[in-house]
Amino acid sequence: MKHFDAIIIGSGQAGVPLAKKLAQAGKKTAIIEKGNIGGTCINVGCTPTKAMVASARAVYQAKKASELGIEITDVKVNLKKIKNRKDEIVETFRASAQKGLETTKGLTVFHGEAKFSASKELTITTSAGKEEKVTADWIFINTGATTVVPDIEGLSEIDFLTSTTIQDLEDVPEHLVVVGGNYIGLEFGQMLRRFGSQVTILEKSNRIMGREDEDISNEISEIFKREEIEILTNTEIAEIKEEKKNKLILNVKSKGKNHKITCSHVLIATGRKPQTEKLGLELAGVKTDDKGNIIVSEKLETNVKGIFALGDVKGGPAFTHIAYNDYTIVYRNLIENTNYTISDRPVPYCMFTDPQLGRIGLSENEAKEKGLNYKVAKMPMSQVARAIETNETLGMMKAVVDVDTKKILGASILASEGGEIMSVLEMAVEGGITYDRIRYCVFAHPTYSESLNNLFMKIED
Numbered sequence: 485m486k487h488f489d490a491i492i493i494g495s496g497q498a499g500v501p502l503a504k505k506l507a508q509a510g511k512k513t514a515i516i517e518k519g520n521i522g523g524t525c526i527n528v529g530c531t532p533t534k535a536m537v538a539s540a541r542a543v544y545q546a547k548k549a550s551e552l553g554i555e556i557t558d559v560k561v562n563l564k565k566i567k568n569r570k571d572e573i574v575e576t577f578r579a580s581a582q583k584g585l586e587t588t589k590g591l592t593v594f595h596g597e598a599k600f601s602a603s604k605e606l607t608i609t610t611s612a613g614k615e616e617k618v619t620a621d622w623i624f625i626n627t628g629a630t631t632v633v634p635d636i637e638g639l640s641e642i643d644f645l646t647s648t649t650i651q652d653l654e655d656v657p658e659h660l661v662v663v664g665g666n667y668i669g670l671e672f673g674q675m676l677r678r679f680g681s682q683v684t685i686l687e688k689s690n691r692i693m694g695r696e697d698e699d700i701s702n703e704i705s706e707i708f709k710r711e712e713i714e715i716l717t718n719t720e721i722a723e724i725k726e727e728k729k730n731k732l733i734l735n736v737k738s739k740g741k742n743h744k745i746t747c748s749h750v751l752i753a754t755g756r757k758p759q760t761e762k763l764g765l766e767l768a769g770v771k772t773d774d775k776g777n778i779i780v781s782e783k784l785e786t787n788v789k790g791i792f793a794l795g796d797v798k799g800g801p802a803f804t805h806i807a808y809n810d811y812t813i814v815y816r817n818l819i820e821n822t823n824y825t826i827s828d829r830p831v832p833y834c835m836f837t838d839p840q841l842g843r844i845g846l847s848e849n850e851a852k853e854k855g856l857n858y859k860v861a862k863m864p865m866s867q868v869a870r871a872i873e874t875n876e877t878l879g880m881m882k883a884v885v886d887v888d889t890k891k892i893l894g895a896s897i898l899a900s901e902g903g904e905i906m907s908v909l910e911m912a913v914e915g916g917i918t919y920d921r922i923r924y925c926v927f928a929h930p931t932y933s934e935s936l937n938n939l940f941m942k943i944e945d
């Protein structure tokens with residue numbers, strides 16, 4: 485049986501850099517991957533979706549170019565070409581990650597599915613059914629998450645789409661029903677609408693983007709409605725039947741009333757669950773919560789000493805940059821003897837709809853729930869010079885500040901390049917730059933970030 489200093493299960497956003505760095509630090513390291521190297525982000529998550537969102541934005545821009553005095557006729561969407569471009573980008577990123585692993589000295593790459601067979605022992609099963617047992621002093625679980633399929637009558641009998649399979653379509657669906665109105669549902673919903681599908685979004689709660697403030701989720705709803713995307717809230721599917729290929733009849737319960745929707749495709753975007761079911765965690769004694777998320781300490785160690793969990797598999801926040809940050813915390817603590825934790829790190833995120841929603845820190849609702857003494861600054865993008873010049877006036881900026889300390893508590897930037905504008909505020913939060921200073925910061929003109937001067941001018945001291 486081969487013994488290693490460290491074994492990483494899963495080559496996700498934490499696993500790949502961690503494996504390389506541990507090997508480079510002189511640890512005899514192995515990484516085990518059952519699928520494609522690079523995990524969700526590179527293969528079926530951020531990279532392919534953002535490549536496709538770029539195509540959707542291009543067609544949208546072409547169609548509204550006449551507002552800028554440019555007449556473009558005959559705009560056509562070639563989904564096959566969009567898919568091929570996406571595939572090429574994915575393959576390049578994946579090959580680079582794979583090469584990085586394979587060329588690192590002291591690092592062994594196993595292709596197969598890992599399962600605990602004892603506390604620090606794993607059995608790797610290859611796709612050909614061959615088994616190999618390995619042991620290690622440190623084991624890092626980075627197995628990510630997968631689509632939650634809701635329990636809907638008839639769903640298992642139809643060929644429904646997930647965030648992975650929708651990326652392989654070569655023809656634009658006639659009418660796509662998206663089940664779930666959060667990141668995945670909204671990014672794909674808008675994308676497919678722009679490609680030419682009729683799109684209906686069904687959300688079981690009373691609004692889309694339920695974790696955001698009401699004004700932000702209302703604003704996104706309005707923007708989607710402008711693009712003729714139908715959003716039905718308080719809505720769930722009771723039953724699905726396939727009448728014939730690409731003709732699905734949905735029996736939908738909406739606001740207490742039943743009605744039927746006929747569509748060609750259904751995308752399930754109702755959340756993701758950790759990939760822990762087949763890991764044999766019970767044989768290692770590793771504890772999970774009732775949803776299967778691995779329970780970790782603030783230093784990402786499980787209840788078993790020497791076994792760590794990183795990324796989506798430990799529950800949210802499920803973002804690539806969080807998985808990556810998990811790696812940096814674990815690596816530095818173990819190899820550089822530092823004392824980092826996940827307890828006080830910022831959690832920025834960006835939903836890549838158009839306009840984007842860049843988020844950092846507390847929402848207004850969260851500040852209220854915490855009983856903080858806060859004020860809110862709000863400004864529509866229609867008041868931002870850069871937005872007017874570029875014809876990107878949809879959306880708004882919103883920041884929540886602490887009245888006593890003048891610190892920025894959080895921001896929601898629903899704007900073109902909202903993710904980049906939010907990052908400016910994140911740097912301010914990290915550096916302790918208060919809102920009264922940002923009011924007078926000199927930003928280059930005319931940039932979106934310059935409008936942060938005016939946003940904070942709105943707060944009455």
Ligand SMILES: Cc1cc2nc3c(=O)[nH]c(=O)nc-3n(C[C@H](O)[C@H](O)[C@H](O)COP(=O)(O)OP(=O)(O)OC[C@H]3O[C@@H](n4cnc5c(N)ncnc54)[C@H](O)[C@@H]3O)c2cc1C
Nearest residue numbers: 494496497518523524525529598627628795796802803804
């Ligand atoms: C459609 C979509 C779009 C997204 N867009 C964004 C975005 O724009 N920005 C963002 O920050 N996040 C985005 N995310 C989320 C992001 O992709 C994840 O948070 C991130 O990839 C999590 O990384 P990870 O390291 O936890 O695991 P993953 O990247 O999921 O990797 C886990 C790996 O473990 C492997 N594995 C699982 N079990 C085993 C086993 N038993 N043995 C061996 N290998 C195993 C899997 O095959 C996989 O390769 C998106 C997700 C989706 C689905």
Ligand SMILES: NC(=O)c1ccc[n+]([C@@H]2O[C@H](COP(=O)([O-])OP(=O)(O)OC[C@H]3O[C@@H](n4cnc5c(N)ncnc54)[C@H](O)[C@@H]3O)[C@@H](O)[C@H]2O)c1
Nearest residue numbers: 634664665666667668686687688753754755802834835836
């Ligand atoms: N840009 C990004 O950073 C990005 C993009 C895509 C995905 N992600 C990550 O992927 C994860 C999964 O995203 P997601 O949008 O699938 O999940 P989610 O859990 O964020 O949202 C699921 C939505 O579906 C609704 N829902 C659940 N069951 C339903 C039902 N039966 N009928 C109707 N609606 C139902 C929920 O109320 C919720 O609004 C997120 O946690 C996110 O971190 C991030």
